[in-house]
Amino acid sequence: MTVTTRFAPSPTGTLHVGNVRTALHNWLLSKQAGGRFLLRIDDTDKERSREEYVEAIRADLAWLGLVPDGEERQSARFDLYEHEFQKLVAAGRVYRCYETAQELELKRKVLLGRGLPPIYDRAALALSEADHVAKAAAGERPHWRFLLDHDQPIEWTDGIRGPQHFDPRQMSDPVVRRADGSWLYMLPSAIDDVDMGISHVLRGEDHVSNTAAQVQMFTALGAEAPKFAHEALLVGAEGKLSKRLGSLGMAELRESGIEPQAVIALLARLGTSDPVDPALDADALAANFNLAHFGRAPARFDETELARVNAAIIHRLPFAAVAHRLPAGMDDAAWETIRPNLARLSEAADWWQVVTGPIAAPAQSDEDRAYLAAAAAVLEQVGADWAALTAALKEQTGRKGKPLFLPLRQALTGQDHGPEMAALLPLIGQDAALERLRAAA
Ligand code: GLU
Numbered sequence: 001m002t003v004t005t006r007f008a009p010s011p012t013g014t015l016h017v018g019n020v021r022t023a024l025h026n027w028l029l030s031k032q033a034g035g036r037f038l039l040r041i042d043d044t045d046k047e048r049s050r051e052e053y054v055e056a057i058r059a060d061l062a063w064l065g066l067v068p069d070g071e072e073r074q075s076a077r078f079d080l081y082e083h084e085f086q087k088l089v090a091a092g093r094v095y096r097c098y099e100t101a102q103e104l105e106l107k108r109k110v111l112l113g114r115g116l117p118p119i120y121d122r123a124a125l126a127l128s129e130a131d132h133v134a135k136a137a138a139g140e141r142p143h144w145r146f147l148l149d150h151d152q153p154i155e156w157t158d159g160i161r162g163p164q165h166f167d168p169r170q171m172s173d174p175v176v177r178r179a180d181g182s183w184l185y186m187l188p189s190a191i192d193d194v195d196m197g198i199s200h201v202l203r204g205e206d207h208v209s210n211t212a213a214q215v216q217m218f219t220a221l222g223a224e225a226p227k228f229a230h231e232a233l234l235v236g237a238e239g240k241l242s243k244r245l246g247s248l249g250m251a252e253l254r255e256s257g258i259e260p261q262a263v264i265a266l267l268a269r270l271g272t273s274d275p276v277d278p279a280l281d282a283d284a285l286a287a288n289f290n291l292a293h294f295g296r297a298p299a300r301f302d303e304t305e306l307a308r309v310n311a312a313i314i315h316r317l318p319f320a321a322v323a324h325r326l327p328a329g330m331d332d333a334a335w336e337t338i339r340p341n342l343a344r345l346s347e348a349a350d351w352w353q354v355v356t357g358p359i360a361a362p363a364q365s366d367e368d369r370a371y372l373a374a375a376a377a378v379l380e381q382v383g384a385d386w387a388a389l390t391a392a393l394k395e396q397t398g399r400k401g402k403p404l405f406l407p408l409r410q411a412l413t414g415q416d417h418g419p420e421m422a423a424l425l426p427l428i429g430q431d432a433a434l435e436r437l438r439a440a441a
Contacts, residue, residue, distance in 0.1 A: 003035030004199050007061075007068070008189065010042040011053035014249045015060045017301055018204070018234045021267040025231065026202050027066045028268060028282070028289040038196060039068035043075045044183045060250040064260045065282055072196065074188055081183060084191045084221060085176075088146070093220045094176060096142030097124035098135055120145070120172035141180070145173040146187065146217060154212050159202070159229030159291040166212040174213045190214045194223040202291075205230040229291050232271055237302035245301055253306075257344030259317070262310035271299030278312035280321075311343045327352045337423035351419065355427045359414035361440050368407040371397060373441035375408060376434055384430040386422040411440035 005026035009019055030037040039061065043049035061068065088094045099107070108118040124145070135142070154166040176187040193201060208230050218225035236242030253263060261280050268285045269276045272293040279285050317339070319332040326335065327349050338351040364372060375393055382388040394404055409421060412433055418424065425433060
């Protein structure tokens with residue numbers, strides 16, 4: 001069996017961390033099995049879907065490196081939905097209803113008031129053909145519900161939640177089509193999953209009750225249901241559903257200096273028992289991706305952790321991968337030297353400024369100024385060689401540890417901390433280094 005997964009966003013907004021996690025997990029699931037990952041644009045809602053969001057979704061996936069093996073759009077597939085729908089009509093698996101939203105709400109309230117579950121009472125099933133004709137004549141148009149088979153218990157083994165069991169008698173027949181002919185999400189999605197040969201549907205646990213109804217839709221469509229897995233919802237670092245998470249998009253992360261590999265590395269493991277692996281290559285993550293490692297508890301997304309993973313990723317990025325984003329003139333050696341000090345790539349420019357100057361160095365005590373004058377003299381002899389410079393100064397002055405190193409670092413870089421001086425000094429070069437030592441002395 002070819003593993004085929006799909007990511008099915010509605011283009012009614014840009015992707016946020018939660019949808020990206022779903023996209024990524026579907027990507028990993030398919031890649032691990034050498035399968036296919038499809039992007040399905042769920043744009044049946046003409047009012048709310050926008051082309052700019054379709055483009056933004058594509059751009060975000062491309063930025064993340066989650067390139068789909070194919071793209072489909074629901075708005076181009078209405079003929080297929082109509083065709084399958086007519087078969088369900090003929091088979092009596094969908095039926096016409098006329099209740100208004102207010103009437104349904106009233107029915108719900110009555111049932112709840114009597115301590116009963118608010119399940120649709122199937123009143124419309126009792127309508128005769130003459131009733132339908134009369135309603136049509138009166139200008140009333142029906143919406144359609146899918147008729148659940150009450151004698152068919154709903155069961156599936158969820159890839160994350162384990163065995164699932166639903167009693168269709170405890171469920172309302174879902175509305176699948178509105179009175180204006182437009183589609184609700186559930187039926188087109190099931191039709192597409194069959195038509196596109198989707199083998200695994202991996203999505204958020206907010207879809208579990210949809211799955212219960214869809215399991216019967218697959219049967220009614222004459223198809224086998226795909227394998228399902230529902231992952232726990234994403235929550236903020238405080239463990240609560242967070243508004244910020246629901247809106248935290250890729251553009252914002254990108255602007256704050258987060259690398260796509262960091263988003264991938266963190267989200268790949270979020271909700272699992274696996275440690276975060278700051279891999280540069282998402283294929284490496286696919287190899288270890290395992291639904292069995294997912295827990296049932298909400299997955300916590302922590303921006304501090306993302307920042308940590310981001311630094312770990314940057315410390316591994318090769319020069320070739322970042323060259324075009326570095327300040328002009330910064331070469332491989334400079335990147336290797338500066339990289340371990342970066343939490344964000346943009347900080348490379350600050351360190352490059354330290355290399356190329358000018359720098360602002362702190363004022364030194366008289367004693368340290370004398371020491372820096374001596375250092376200048378040594379440097380003139382030994383060149384931009386940190387080991388030789390400090391060995392000679394240690395010998396000459398008897399200084400060691402901090403008093404030996406810190407005034408030099410401050411005079412040469414203007415900073416108390418930073419990249420290894422042994423690598424930094426040759427980048428600064430003998431002439432500039434001499435100038436800086438003399439200026440501080
Ligand atoms: N468009 C649906 C959503 O975004 C797709 C759900 C699914 O994966 O089936 O919720």
